[in-house]
Amino acid sequence: MSTQDYSIVLAGHGSRDPAGIAEFMALVDIMRQRAPQRRIYHGFLEFATPTIDQAVAQAIADGANTVVMTPGVLLAATHAKNDMPSELLALQQEHPDTAFHFGAAMDLHPRLLELCRLRIIEAEARSPRTVARGDSCLVVVGRGTTDPDANSEIAKLTRMLEEGMGFGASFVCYSGTARPLVADGLKAASLLGFERIVVLPYFLFDGVLVKRIYGSVDDLAARCPDIEVLAAPYLGVHEHVAEVFLERAQEGVEGRASMNCSLCKYRVQIIGFEQQVGTPQQGHHGKVRGLLAKDNTPAATPAWPPYVPHPIEAESMCIIREGRDWSAFPAEQHTALHRLVHTTGDFSSVDELVFSPGAADIGMRALLRCRRIVTDVTMVETGLKRAVLQQLEVETWCGVHDPETYLLAEAHGLTRSAAGIRRAWEKFGNDVIVAIGDAPTAIMELVRLVREHGWRPQLVVGLPVGFVGTRECKDALRGLLQVPRITNSGTRGGSPWAATIVNALMIDAIGHVYQQQQAAPEA
Template sequence: MTEKLGIMVCGHGSRNQNAAREFAIIAEALRARNPDMPVEYGYLEFCNPVISSGLDKLRAKGVTRVLAVPGMLFAAGHAKNDIPSVLNTYQAQNPGMVINYGRELGIDLKMIRAAGERIQQAVDEANETLGFVDKHDTLLMVVGRGSSDPDANSNASKVMRMLWEGMGFGWGETCYSGVTFPLVEPGLTHAAKLGYKRIIVFPYFLFTGVLVKRIYSYTDEVAARHPEIQFVKASYLNDHPLVLDAFQDRVKEIIDGAAVMNCQMCKYREQVLGFEADIGQPQESHHHHVEGIGGGLENCPCKGDCDASCRDPEFCKEHGLPWTPVHSHAEPHDLEPAFDYGASTTLGGKYGHLMNAAPDAELEAVMNAPSSGKPHLHEHGPNCGCGHHHDHGHGAHDHHEHDHGHGHPHDHGHDHHHAPYPHADHPLGPKSMQKK
C-alpha cells in the first residue's frame, strides 16, 4: 500500500478564543506550504478540535503516516508527556496508522531572529512615542512560560542571553509566568531597582491568552509604582514568518528522520540536580478531562478575550456568573497510556522514546515491545498513584492542592503521588501571587 503523509499540529489550548484563532493560523500556513499533504490541528485542553479529532480527519482522508508536530516552544510536561500519551493511545487504537512525533521549536536561530524583530518593533515605537532611550540604558526582560522542568526553564534564560547579547541592551533578565521562579511581578520589581531608564517586557510566547494578558497586567502594576522608568510591552511571537519557517523545519525533520529531542538533559532520564525524584517516572497525561471543554463563558464580559477573571469567585459573584474551577481533577479518568521511562533511561536505550520521532521500524518496536517497555493502558482513576509530576498550566502544585493563578488553592480530592516541584514554596514563585 502506498504511504500517504499528513501533518498534525498539536497545541495546548487556551480559554482565550483569540489564542485558539491564532494557533489555527499556524495550521493554515502549513497547509499553504505543504499543498500535497493534508494538515489538521488539535488541542490538549480547553479548545476544540481536540487532537484525536484532528487525527480522525487525517485518517478519513486516507493518511497512513502522521507527522505530529508539537506547537510548543520548549519541551516540558506537555511535549514530553501529555501529547505523546494522546498519540500513543490513538495509534494503539488505530494500528493501520503510524504516528511519528517531532520535536519542539526549541532553541532555534530563526526563533531568536523572530523574537529580536518583535523586540525591535517595540523599541522603535517607544522611541517615537515616549522619547529616545539608548539601548545601554535599557533592560530586557524576557518572560518564559515556566514549568517544573529545569531544562525548559533554562532554555528561556538562553533565549534571553542571545537576545541581550545580540541586540546590545544594557542588561537582561528572565522571569516566568508560572510554576517556577521568579514570577513576573517579583522579577520586574527586582529589575526596577537596577537603575535602567527603560524596561522592555517581552513574553516569549507563541500566542496570546490568559498568561500573556497576565504578564502585561503585572507590567502595568509595577510600572505604576515606578513612573520614573519607561515600561514597554513588546508583542509575543504570533505568526511571524520566521516562526512559520521553524514549524516547517520541524515537519521536514520528521520526514528526514532527524527529529531528536534533548534527552541528555531530561529529568526523567538523567539525574538532574534537585530533580532526582523524577527519573524513571512513567509518561502519561492527565488532560483528557478538560479536552474540548471550550473557552470562557459565553456571557462573560471578556467577550472571548479571556484573562481568567471568570475563574475568580468574587468576579463571578459581581457579574452573576457561575464559578467552577476549570482544572478540576475530581472527575473519574478514562483509560490512557503510560510509557515507562525506566525501560530506556538513556538516549541510546533499547526502545528509545516516541518523542524521538522514531523511523517506522523503531516506532513499531516501541509499540510491540514487552509490557515493561511499551506504552500500555492502565486504569487511571482519581487514586491512580501514578507517581509522575505534570504541568497543568496554572502554576505550581504540590500533591493534590493546586493554585489556579488567582491565589486560591483547591483540593480536588485526588491523590496522584507525583513528585512535587521541589521549589513550589519559593518566595518569588507562585507563593508570591497569594500576597494579592
C-alpha cells in the first residue's frame, strides 16, 4: 500500500467555548482545501463532538484502511503523550484490520514562528504610536502544563522571537499549571521600564483561557497608563497552521514522526520528575468526553462505596469500641483512636495522643481537597492503605530517595528525611498533609519552615519513635500553633502509628462522602 493512501483524524482538545470549536472546524476546512485528495476528519478529547473514536469510526465506515491520528495541539505535553496515544491504543484493539499511525504534535515549526511574527506586527500596526522594538518587551503566554519539556518550548519560542524581531527583552508566563501565571508575569514585565509591552497568547484557538488573558492585559493597561500595552491575536485559523498539521500527518504515516524523547519525563529522569519515568499511558477525559452534546439531564452520581473492613478487622473494632469508655474523646477522633489501638494492641497508646482543635476533621477534609500526602520515610508511605488511596485518588510522595533530596542533604548537612521535608515545601507548597513517623529531624525541619518561611501544610501528623530528640521535637510540634497537628508525648510512636492515623482520616473521608451521597435524595 502506498503511504499516500491514508485518512487523517485531527484530534483536538475540545472546549466549552463555541467560538473555539468553530475555529477548529474552520481550520479543518482549510486542510481539506489544501489536500483535496485526502479524507480528513476531526474529533475531540472532551466537551465537544464528534469524539475521537467517533471520527475514527466514520473514517473506517467511509472505507479507510489506514488512519493517521494527528494531535491538534501546539506542544507535546500530557494530551499528546498520554491521552491521545491511549485513545489510539484502544482504537487499534477495536479495529484490528485498520492500520493506525500517530503524528507528532506541532511543537516549534518555522511556519508557526512566522505566524507569531505576523500576529505581533498586526498588534503593532493597530497602535498610532511609533515605538522602537528595542523599547518594547515581548510577553508570550503559554497554556502551561505539568510537563517541563513542553513548558520550556514556550521559553525557547519566546527567545527566538525576541532575538529574531529585536525586542528589548522578553518574558514568559502561563495561563495555568506552570508559573509564573499571567497576572504575575505581566506585573513583572511592567516593572522592567519599557515603553511598550506586546502580549502574544501562544494558543491555537479562542476560548475561556484566551479571554482571561486578554482580560489581564486590559487590567494591566488600566493600572499602568504610562505603558502602552498591546494584545496580539492568538494564532487562530491560518494556512500556516493547516500546513503544519498536514506535514505532521505525512510524517506520522511515513514513520518519521519525531518527538523530543531525550527530555521526556516519562522516558528519562528529569530533575524534579524522576518518579514519573514509565508512567502508563492512560486517558483522563472520560467524564467530559462529548459532554456538551449530551442533554442537560444531570447524570447520576457514581455510587461511592463505603469502607468495608475485613471481618477480623471489623470484629477487632467492636472489641476496641467496647474495651473502654470513649466518651471523653471528641467523636471526630474516634476512628483514629480506635485504629491506633488496633495497630498497637494497647489501649493506653491513645492517652498520650494530642490533637490540635479540629485537627481530625480538618485533615479529613484536606484529603478530599488537596489529595496529596508527604511522608518522611517509605515505611509510612507503604503503610497507607492502597485501596483507600485509590478510591480517594490521593497521591503519596516520600522524598527520602529523591535524587535532589540526597544532594540537598549533602550540601546542607541535613538528614535525608529532613531534606525530603524541605523538598516537599519547595515542590508542593501548602497543599499537602505531612505524616512523619520516624525522624525527629524531619519534624524539626518542618517546624523551622513553618516558623521562618510561612509554610502552612494542611495537617501535620508527627509520631516518631526513639530516644534521641523525640520528646523535644514533639514538644516543638505541639507548640506550633500555625498548623493543625496530631502528635503525642513521650518516646512511643513510629511509622505504623503515623500511617494508622492517616488511614483513619482517609476512612473517615470515604465515610463523609458516602453519607453525603446517601443524604442527597432526601435534600
